[in-house]
Amino acid sequence: MKxxxxxxxxxxxxxxxxxxxxxxxxxxxxxxxxxxAIYQEFFPLMNHVRTWDLEDGDAQxxxxxxxxxxxxVHSSHCLEHLHEPIEGLKNWLRVIxxxxxxxxxxxxxxxxxQGVFPSAFNLGHxxxxxxxxxxxxxxxxxNVLDMIRELGSVAAVEKIELLDANYRYQLxxxxxxxxxxxxxxxxxxxxxxxxxxxxxxxxxxxxxxxDRETKIHLxxxxxxxRTLKSSNSAHPPFSNDIDL
Numbered sequence: 001m002k003x004x005x006x007x008x009x010x011x012x013x014x015x016x017x018x019x020x021x022x023x024x025x026x027x028x029x030x031x032x033x034x035x036x037a038i039y040q041e042f043f044p045l046m047n048h049v050r051t052w053d054l055e056d057g058d059a060q061x062x063x064x065x066x067x068x069x070x071x072x073v074h075s076s077h078c079l080e081h082l083h084e085p086i087e088g089l090k091n092w093l094r095v096i097x098x099x100x101x102x103x104x105x106x107x108x109x110x111x112x113x114q115g116v117f118p119s120a121f122n123l124g125h126x127x128x129x130x131x132x133x134x135x136x137x138x139x140x141x142x143n144v145l146d147m148i149r150e151l152g153s154v155a156a157v158e159k160i161e162l163l164d165a166n167y168r169y170q171l172x173x174x175x176x177x178x179x180x181x182x183x184x185x186x187x188x189x190x191x192x193x194x195x196x197x198x199x200x201x202x203x204x205x206x207x208x209x210x211d212r213e214t215k216i217h218l219x220x221x222x223x224x225x226r227t228l229k230s231s232n233s234a235h236p237p238f239s240n241d242i243d244l
Contacts, residue, residue: 001177003105003185004034004076010165012042016158021101021189022046024071029059029092030078049074060088065095072101077185079106080125085142086150093154098194101158104187107177109138111164111184114173121175129186131162144186151190153198159189 011017022043028036032053040046057064059075060082073092082088092102107113109128112121117138119125128138132145148155163183167176176182197204209215 001179002034003177003183004031004036004039004074006181006183007076007105007187008039008042010163016189017103018043019045021072021103022049022074024100025069026050026072026074027052027065027070027095029062029073029075030081031074031076034076036074036076060084060091062091062095067094068097069095070100071097072103074103076105077107079104080127080129083126085127086147089147089151093151093190093192096192098192100192102188102190102192104190105163105183105185106144106188107184108162108164108186109136109141111162111167111182112175112177113138116173120173121177131160131186144188148188148190153202154193156191156193156197156202157188158191159187161187163187 022036023045025047026036026049028049028051030053031037031051035049035051037049037051040049052059052062059078073096075092079085079088089102089104092104096102106129107125109117109130113119113125113128115137117125117128117140119128126140128136128141129144129147130136130141132143133141144160148157148160163185165183166179166181167184168182177184193202194205210218
């Protein structure tokens with residue numbers, strides 16, 4: 001039920017979505033029921049987002065999309081419908097430019113399927129997902145951490161979050177995505193590393209010196225720290241217990 005729409009309030013409270021993730025031209029995979037495009041005005045650095053759905057081709061392969069085409073790929077509750085989710089993720093990364101982002105939400109198997117598979121709430125689900133468990137009740141379970149590891153060094157994990165802030169654990173078995181608040185999912189943010197960053201074992205390229213004003217203020221932080229230390233040399237840290 002409108003899972004992309006539900007995420008808006010939460011995402012707008014995190015400045016990274018506005019200034020980093022939803023920037024430039026993007027692709028919204030499986031977005032037709034609830035497209036990201038209708039919220040474009042909330043993200044002023046987003047130039048355009050194309051909605052990709054069944055009529056555009058198989059989302060697992062994105063055969064019609066060239067390499068390094070988009071600055072970001074968004075997908076809300078589509079990955080669980082693919083025959084091979086890891087192959088799908090690799091192709092989603094393929095079409096992103098270096099330093100671009102994957103912003104993906106998927107259902108959490110315990111919050112959504114709740115011990116029943118095939119899913120009682122969506123028969124189109126081919127897989128269930130969990131952040132990480134040593135054993136799952138689902139024979140089609142995928143550990144998200146293991147799945148991301150399969151993507152290799154090109155995938156830089158920025159965020160993995162269980163979306164249970166508005167989940168009511170005391171309710172009986174019920175599709176809580178039918179409610180206006182519960183997301184019942186997992187959100188992943190993955191950045192595509194450049195070849196240079198991969199060669200540097202994940203170390204991002206360091207930039208040159210900042211402008212003069214920024215340099216002055218950052219140096220002042222260091223000067224202030226030195227001043228504090230020198231003015232308090234008689235008392236080692238956390239040893240001063242004199243009466244206040």
